Amino acid sequence: MTDTSATPAPTTLRVAAGFALLFTVSLDRRVGLLEVTAAAHAAALTPFSAQEAATYRALRYETESHVLGQAFIEGGRLTHLPMGRLTLTASPDDPHAPTVIDVHLFTHISGAALWEVWQPGQPQDFDAKRLISRLDEHAEGSLATRVWQALLPLNRALGGSRAYRQYLPCSVVRLPQQPLAAFTARHSADIVRMLWRDRSMRALKPAVIDAELARDYCAREGGITLLGRRAALDIHDSEDDTAPEAVASGLPPRSAVPFLVTLELLLVERAVLLQLYQRLTLSTPASIDGLLELKQQVTDGLEEYYGATLAATRFGDAVAEDGERLLGIVELYDALMDRLETVSFALTTRYQQRMTQMQFWLTVVFGATEIGFIAASIATWHYRTGLPAVLAWTVGATVVSASILVVLLRRRMERP
Numbered sequence: 001m002t003d004t005s006a007t008p009a010p011t012t013l014r015v016a017a018g019f020a021l022l023f024t025v026s027l028d029r030r031v032g033l034l035e036v037t038a039a040a041h042a043a044a045l046t047p048f049s050a051q052e053a054a055t056y057r058a059l060r061y062e063t064e065s066h067v068l069g070q071a072f073i074e075g076g077r078l079t080h081l082p083m084g085r086l087t088l089t090a091s092p093d094d095p096h097a098p099t100v101i102d103v104h105l106f107t108h109i110s111g112a113a114l115w116e117v118w119q120p121g122q123p124q125d126f127d128a129k130r131l132i133s134r135l136d137e138h139a140e141g142s143l144a145t146r147v148w149q150a151l152l153p154l155n156r157a158l159g160g161s162r163a164y165r166q167y168l169p170c171s172v173v174r175l176p177q178q179p180l181a182a183f184t185a186r187h188s189a190d191i192v193r194m195l196w197r198d199r200s201m202r203a204l205k206p207a208v209i210d211a212e213l214a215r216d217y218c219a220r221e222g223g224i225t226l227l228g229r230r231a232a233l234d235i236h237d238s239e240d241d242t243a244p245e246a247v248a249s250g251l252p253p254r255s256a257v258p259f260l261v262t263l264e265l266l267l268v269e270r271a272v273l274l275q276l277y278q279r280l281t282l283s284t285p286a287s288i289d290g291l292l293e294l295k296q297q298v299t300d301g302l303e304e305y306y307g308a309t310l311a312a313t314r315f316g317d318a319v320a321e322d323g324e325r326l327l328g329i330v331e332l333y334d335a336l337m338d339r340l341e342t343v344s345f346a347l348t349t350r351y352q353q354r355m356t357q358m359q360f361w362l363t364v365v366f367g368a369t370e371i372g373f374i375a376a377s378i379a380t381w382h383y384r385t386g387l388p389a390v391l392a393w394t395v396g397a398t399v400v401s402a403s404i405l406v407v408l409l410r411r412r413m414e415r416p
Contacts, residue, residue: 013175013187016122016123018118019169020119022168022263024270025115025161025164026160026271027107027111029159036081036105036158039158040084043153043157044086046085052251056082059252060257064261081104081107088100091141094143101147102118102250104116104117111275113271121173129201136199144167174235174236174253175235179237189209196231217319220255223236223239223255229326229327262323269324270329277332277335280342
């Protein structure tokens with residue numbers, strides 16, 4: 001009789017792994033729905049059906065109202081433009097990689113923009129190394145590389161460049177067959193490697209793994225949400241009742257959308273600051289009017305940054321606070337403030353130089369004119385009927401005294 005009580009557990013774990021790839025770019029003009037629709041049609045994107053679009057809009061609105069607040073939505077700073085569904089060419093190195101992606105564009109009134117590409121979760125054997133390699137933007141044939149190659153014509157058509165400013169992937173993993181505790185006990189090192197996008201096979205120290213897993217932002221049982229400098233990760237087990245619906249509909253799981261919305265806001269904040277910083281560093285006007293205009297433009301841009309920063313509610317406070325540090329937003333803001341202070345100093349210096357120059361020439365003009373009048377009075381007393389001689393004395397004395405004043409004043413100004 002065969003004993004079935006000791007049947008070993010399966011060695012291969014089935015998961016549903018989806019990816020949200022986020023690319024921040026800069027557009028040289030405001031784009032509208034008509035222009036976006038034309039670009040999507042030219043790129044052979046399949047439009048979302050009315051039902052798909054309505055379902056996604058309802059999901060987004062519900063989440064943004066909770067995470068960002070109604071005031072931020074009504075402000076209209078961020079515009080969502082659904083682009084459509086795109087089929088990628090298959091990768092010979094990863095024949096089982098997904099080829100269907102949903103493309104969305106988010107534009108900010110500052111000119112910053114965010115491409116968000118969602119690849120629906122597909123049931124597959126869990127292989128951390130394969131999942132990490134798909135997110136490598138520098139590897140030829142990877143999912144990230146093929147996605148950007150598909151987005152590049154769209155980005156250029158809408159007024160962007162050939163390069164993106166920042167890339168951040170978010171892996172959305174659902175466990176339909178296993179509780180999260182069992183998964184983390186078995187694959188804790190793989191979770192950290194996915195968060196770091198670490199392709200090395202060298203083992204990580206247990207203390208490092210514990211420290212990374214301790215930065216979990218998820219407040220629900222059966223879930224873990226992590227954010228790093230190179231990637232984000234959202235894992236839920238079978239207790240997430242939206243997982244089957246998400247796999248069937250192709251939409252991001254409802255439990256992952258708040259995290260994705262917070263990541264979008266963080267990336268937009270950084271893009272806005274980066275644009276302002278580059279504006280300060282690439283152009284320093286020589287005139288006071290130019291410096292004043294530049295400072296005003298940066299100040300107006302900072303208002304948009306503050307508007308995005310202050311919009312977050314307590315729901316995403318922890319993610320936003322750590323995200324600003326991990327993604328370099330704090331350092332970029334400090335650098336921008338230092339640069340703005342430099343522009344303010346240059347503005348003050350140029351103003352003082354202009355005032356000094358005005359005082360210099362006023363002294364020359366009034367001093368030379370006064371000496372000319374004195375010379376005219378003397379010449380009038382000496383040449384009672386010689387008007388040309390009087391004028392010659394006046395002009396000559398004015399020119400000579402002006403020349404002497406210029407030399408003396410310049411020497412005094414150049415003296416240390």
